[in-house]
Each structure stands twice: as structure tokens, then as C-alpha cells.
Amino acid sequence: MEAQYVNKEPSQFPKKSSSLGLWIGGIGFTFLIALLGYLLAKVPVFGNIGQLASAILIAVLYRQFLGYPELLRSGITFSSKKLLRFAIILYGLKLNIDTVLQDGLGLLVRDMGVIIFAILVTIWLARKFKADKNISLLLGIGTGVCGAAAIAAVAPIIKSKDEDTAISVGIIALVGTIFSITYTILRPLLPLSDIEYGTWSGISLHEIAHVALATAPGGQDALAFGLLAKLGRVFLLVPLCFLLMYIMKRKGSRDEGSEAKVEFPWFLIGFIIMSIIGSYVIGETIPVSIEFMNGISQLTTWCLTAAMVGLGLNISLRELHSKALKPLIAMGITSILLSVLAYFIV
Incomplete structure (x- = not known):
């Protein structure tokens, strides 16, 4: 019996090491496609879409042709779970609370109105179009708050399916890029100062990258206020979550007759x-180089x-058309209305 036990025990080690290897391989696989997305974003046509949307596109095509x-x-x-949360945590470094509270209280009130408007209008249009409720809610939040980061943050709270989250991120990246390019085209035609143009972009465009893309041609004032x-x-x-x-x-x-448990x-x-x-802390108590922050x-x-x-x-492309088209239309209309509203409240 003892000999049999000794013989069986070593055979378990390859399984454990194999599982660890496959786990590392899976993480490496996602970074490999992320790298391909980065390279694809260097191509002129895809450069305006960005690394995130390009990588999602490659992942979707991989799934359709080669399977999961x-x-x-x-x-x-x-x-998709842990690294996503880690990225959201790091994303907090982009938010300077002191700057927002000291210089942007007026903007904060308008930002609040923008978020409420985007979410409610998107949901209302989704009901009219009989669009997918979950994707529409994610798109409304992404449009109102901060694009992919907002969608990623709220997805686990509303218990969104992974494919719905990915579809929403892909749509928000695509539409946001189209709008930011349109803003740069319209800028010379609009009777707005650099500060007004930057503010308009900042309270209406979808992601920080989109705001930077649209306001950079307007100069430092436009970029700063945007x-x-x-x-x-x-x-x-944070309060929205x-x-x-x-x-x-x-x-x-x-729905269940008792208090539901929502994962904190x-x-x-x-x-x-x-x-x-x-x-x-950073920059005041602890001096940190620009290179480190860029890293x-x-x-x-x-x-x-x-x-x-x-x-x-x-993502399954078979379901993409039926699930994503109507939410895309609802979000597109909301984005247009939001741009018009933001223009008049600047």
C-alpha cells in the first residue's frame, strides 16, 4: 500500500505544473493579442480607433475563425476579471481630486447633468427600439461618464455578461473616435474660444483619449479645460457605482422577496x-518623474x-448583429443630442 501511494504521488505534480503553465499561457495569450492590437493601431486606418478597439477586433475575429x-x-x-479590476485601480491615478474640487466645481455640476442625461436618454431610446437592456445601460454609462473604464467598472455591479461588456467597449471606442475626429473638423467652423471648445469636448466626448484627440489641435487652453x-x-x-x-x-x-446580495x-x-x-502624495510628498507616471x-x-x-x-458574431445594432443606434442618437446640449451649456 505504501509503495502504491509513493508511486501515485509524483504523478500529480505534472498536472499542477501543467495547470500553472496553462494559466500563465492564457494571460500571455491576452497580452499577445494586446500587442497585435497595438501594432494594428499603428496602421493609419486603425490609428484613430486605438489599441483597445483594435485588440478587441482581433480577439473577436480569432474567436470566430479559430474558436475559443x-x-x-x-x-x-x-x-478579463482580475487584470480588469487592477487596471481600474491604476486608472485612479489619472484623477486629480484637488484640481476637480478647486477649479472645476462649476464643471462638476454640468458633468452631473451630462451623466444623468446620457444614461436616461439611452435607456429611454433602448426601450423605444426594444434594444438589449444590459448593453444599452452600459453604453449609456460609458457615454455619460468615461467610456471603457466606466463600462468596466460597472459591469460586475450590474452582473453583465462578458460578451456584453466587450461589445459595449468596442462600440464606445468606435463611436467616440468618430465623434472626436468630427469635433476637430467642426472646430474652425464653430464660434467658440479655445477654452469653450475644450470645455465642450470635455463634457460631451466619451473617453479621456477622445478628449485629448479632439482638443489638442485647439492648443494648451483647450486641452487643459477639456x-x-x-x-x-x-x-x-464612484458615487454612480x-x-x-x-x-x-x-x-x-x-424580484426575490428578500434582500439580494450584490458583490461589493x-x-x-x-x-x-x-x-x-x-x-x-505623488509630486508633493513623494517626488516622481514624468517618465514614471507615463510608465x-x-x-x-x-x-x-x-x-x-x-x-x-x-463574443459570438452570430449574436452581435441582433444584440448590438439597436443599442448602437440608441447610443449614437444620445451622443448627438449630448453634443448639441453640451454646446449650448458651455
Whole structure:
């Protein structure tokens, strides 16, 4: 009996090492596609779409033609879940709380109105079009707050499917890019000062990258006020997430007859802590070089891209047309209305 036990024990080690290897391989696979997305974004046509959307596109095409790599599922899931939360935590460094509170209180009120408008109008249009409710809600939040980062943050709270999250991120990246390019074309034709143009872009465009793309041609004032307005929307992501938690618990209580359990988004605490560190510690208590901060920003982008690759591998194109077209139309109309509204409140 003892000999048999000794003989069986070593055979378990290859399985463990194999599982670890496949887990690492799965994570590496998501970063490989993220790298391909980065390279694709260097191509002129895809340059305006960006690394994130390009990587998701490659992941979706891989899934359709080669299937889901089941052996690597554990590592891919780690990227789409854990790395996603890690990226959101690091994203907090982009938010300077002190700047928002001192210089952007007026913008903060307008940002709040923008978020409420975007979410409610998108949901209302989705009902009219009988669009997918989950994707429409994610797109409304992404349009109102801060694009892919907002979608990634609220997805676990509303218990979104991975494929719905990836579809929403892909749509928000595409539409946001189209709008930011349109803004740069319209800029010379609009009777707006650089500051007004930057503010308009900051309170209406979808992501920080889109705001930077649209306002950079307007000069430093346009860029500064655009980013300040956008940071106000990022700042409001945290209270929005807690409000969604409350709504989900209430909804669960009505549906199930008892208080529903909603997983607390602990990564939001990390987001807040990193925001505090970035606002009051780095640069004041602890001197940090610009190169270091740029490195953190790049790490955030790569982790978020790898996470989106993991989500993109869950997308089935057969369901994409039926699920995404109507939410896309609803979000597109909302974005146009939001741009018009923001223009008149600047």
C-alpha cells in the first residue's frame, strides 16, 4: 500500500505544473493579442480607433475563425476579471481630486447633468427600439461618464455578461473616435474660444483619449479645460457605482422577496486610494518623474487592453448583429443630442 501511494504521488505534480503553465499561457495569450492590437493601431486606418478597439477586433475575429482556446481559459478569465479590476485601480491615478474640487466645481455640476442625461436618454431610446437592456445601460454609462473604464467598472455591479461588456467597449471606442475626429473638423467652423471648445469636448466626448484627440489641435487652453471637464465625469464614477449597487439590491429584493446580495466592488476602494495618492502624495510628498507616471499610464493601458481581449474572446458574431445594432443606434442618437446640449451649456 505504501509503495502504491509513493508511486501515485509524483504523478500529480505534472498536472499542477501543467495547470500553472496553462494559466500563465492564457494571460500571455491576452497580452499577445494586446500587442497585435497595438501594432494594428499603428496602421493609419486603425490609428484613430486605438489599441483597445483594435485588440478587441482581433480577439473577436480569432474567436470566430479559430474558436475559443479552452486550454487557456483559466488565464484568459484571470485577465478579463482580475487584470480588469487592477487596471481600474491604476486608472485612479489619472484623477486629480484637488484640481476637480478647486477649479472645476462649476464643471462638476454640468458633468452631473451630462451623466444623468446620457444614461436616461439611452435607456429611454433602448426601450423605444426594444434594444438589449444590459448593453444599452452600459453604453449609456460609458457615454455619460468615461467610456471603457466606466463600462468596466460597472459591469460586475450590474452582473453583465462578458460578451456584453466587450461589445459595449468596442462600440464606445468606435463611436467616440468618430465623434472626436468630427469635433476637430467642426472646430474652425464653430464660434467658440479655445477654452469653450475644450470645455465642450470635455463634457460631451466619451473617453479621456477622445478628449485629448479632439482638443489638442485647439492648443494648451483647450486641452487643459477639456481634461478638467472630463476628470469631473471620472470623479462622479464612484458615487454612480454606489448608486447602482443600491438600485441592484433594491431590484433583487423585489424580484426575490428578500434582500439580494450584490458583490461589493472592492476595486473601487483601490480606485479612490490611488486617486488620493495621485492627488496629494505623488509630486508633493513623494517626488516622481514624468517618465514614471507615463510608465504607470502605459501599464494601465496594457492591462486594460489584455482584459478586454479576454472579454472579446467571448463574443459570438452570430449574436452581435441582433444584440448590438439597436443599442448602437440608441447610443449614437444620445451622443448627438449630448453634443448639441453640451454646446449650448458651455
